[in-house]
Amino acid sequence: ETLKSDTSQLPRLSAAMADLPAHASPKLPPQSLPGGLSDNVSQASSTTGEHTPALPESLLSPAFTPPATPGGTVHLDLNPTKVLHQQQAADLEHKSGHAKGPKLLPQLPEVECIVRARIPTTNGAEMFLHLYHNDLDGKEHLAIVFGNNIRSRSLDSVRPGETEMDRMIRGAYVGKLHPGRVSSRYDDEKAGSAFTPKLVEPPLVRIHSECYTGETAWSARCDCGEQLDEAARLMSFPVEDLASDAPPEAQSLQSHSTGGVIIYLRQEGRGIGLGEKLKAYNLQDLGSDTVEANLLLRHPADARSYGLATAMLADLGCGADSIPEGIRLLTNNPDKVRAIEGPNREVLVKERVPMIPLAWRTGGQRGIKSSEIEGYLQTKISKMGHMIQ
Numbered sequence: 089e090t091l092k093s094d095t096s097q098l099p100r101l102s103a104a105m106a107d108l109p110a111h112a113s114p115k116l117p118p119q120s121l122p123g124g125l126s127d128n129v130s131q132a133s134s135t136t137g138e139h140t141p142a143l144p145e146s147l148l149s150p151a152f153t154p155p156a157t158p159g160g161t162v163h164l165d166l167n168p169t170k171v172l173h174q175q176q177a178a179d180l181e182h183k184s185g186h187a188k189g190p191k192l193l194p195q196l197p198e199v200e201c202i203v204r205a206r207i208p209t210t211n212g213a214e215m216f217l218h219l220y221h222n223d224l225d226g227k228e229h230l231a232i233v234f235g236n237n238i239r240s241r242s243l244d245s246v247r248p249g250e251t252e253m254d255r256m257i258r259g260a261y262v263g264k265l266h267p268g269r270v271s272s273r274y275d276d277e278k279a280g281s282a283f284t285p286k287l288v289e290p291p292l293v294r295i296h297s298e299c300y301t302g303e304t305a306w307s308a309r310c311d312c313g314e315q316l317d318e319a320a321r322l323m324s325f326p327v328e329d330l331a332s333d334a335p336p337e338a339q340s341l342q343s344h345s346t347g348g349v350i351i352y353l354r355q356e357g358r359g360i361g362l363g364e365k366l367k368a369y370n371l372q373d374l375g376s377d378t379v380e381a382n383l384l385l386r387h388p389a390d391a392r393s394y395g396l397a398t399a400m401l402a403d404l405g406c407g408a409d410s411i412p413e414g415i416r417l418l419t420n421n422p423d424k425v426r427a428i429e430g431p432n433r434e435v436l437v438k439e440r441v442p443m444i445p446l447a448w449r450t451g452g453q454r455g456i457k458s459s460e461i462e463g464y465l466q467t468k469i470s471k472m473g474h475m476i477q
């Protein structure tokens with residue numbers, strides 16, 4: 089009763105909130121903060137007025153850069169940075185004799201899948217996230233597995249002294265977890281469901297390098313987020329009970345059901361890290377392309393390696409020992425194809441499946457639109473040997 093009368097005193101309860109499920113909490117809509125914060129905010133912006141206060145000139149022009157600042161006395165020509173950068177980058181490219189290409193490790197690192205968990209995704213499909221440790225770096229590389237046919241050997245192997253509960257907690261179970269389940273090996277709700285891995289056709293594989301800006305921060309400088317989404321879409325199994333008004337991306341899940349794995353490597357910025365990539369973006373805004381910017385920062389054009397990905401694929405039963413007919417690799421990068429096969433052809437790439445940018449496929453109807461993305465793709469094709477077809 090109290091609740092009811094409180095609610096009636098509050099301003100409008102929005103239709104959306106009225107639709108919240110019974111377990112939503114708190115049950116009451118937020119009350120306005122003491123002192124009316126929102127009022128203060130709007131007041132603050134209105135007192136700021138239309139005009140942004142003038143910046144000190146020292147921030148606006150190199151002419152006012154304090155003389156002690158390194159580089160502050162550089163003489164600038166009409167289009168100085170572009171010319172300067174192109175020359176410097178060309179020199180560096182010439183000296184290194186090679187502007188691209190991943191490092192090939194002489195032998196594969198050791199990897200171990202530490203934990204796996206089922207992740208229902210926002211489009212209705214389901215995947216299993218596998219977290220790996222390795223003896224090469226301290227990073228947590230990931231394998232995103234679609235379907236039940238791909239299993240990690242290191243995860244499934246028995247650890248000394250572990251209980252059935254331990255195994256289920258680290259994800260080393262078959263079938264599905266449900267309240268009351270007691271065996272990791274046998275799902276009693278589905279008698280006879282003991283696992284027999286069976287790959288019906290060469291699995292679809294994507295090797296993806298972390299890109300905070302493109303995947304999380306909505307950047308239109310690259311198509312990393314789009315590529316990750318597209319790989320997941322192609323590997324997702326049909327969604328049961330999909331609403332008829334679901335977006336086209338989710339609808340098309342109905343027709344794609346091959347399963348597969350995305351190896352998600354923590355080599356941000358083609359291996360140079362986020363901080364250096366952000367510097368590279370500033371150099372790009374100053375006129376360099378993506379390769380020149382890396383070189384100007386004294387990094388290789390591509391500082392990545394793929395030994396970890398090869399080792400993870402082998403652990404997931406996608407190596408040449410388990411699938412002699414090979415995998416299908418989603419990429420436009422020819423260097424990746426060779427690199428992923430490993431020093432001793434531990435993995436075989438049967439087929440390269442190209443990733444055409446969505447904007448190109450749909451004549452600009454969908455996908456990323458920005459001048460930066462065109463330059464990014466152009467440089468991949470002209471300088472990094474990418475084949476977008």
Ligand SMILES: Nc1nc2c(ncn2[C@@H]2O[C@H](COP(=O)(O)OP(=O)(O)OP(=O)(O)O)[C@@H](O)[C@H]2O)c(=O)[nH]1
Pocket residue numbers: 295296297298299300309310312315355356357358359360365368369378382418419420421424443468474
């Ligand atoms: N240094 C640098 N890295 C970038 C830039 N734009 C994107 N990246 C990084 O590039 C990586 C993405 O590359 P991938 O999606 O694996 O693409 P790829 O190797 O070129 O080949 P595909 O398999 O065809 O996609 C991520 O680590 C991004 O952070 C950039 O301008 N500079």
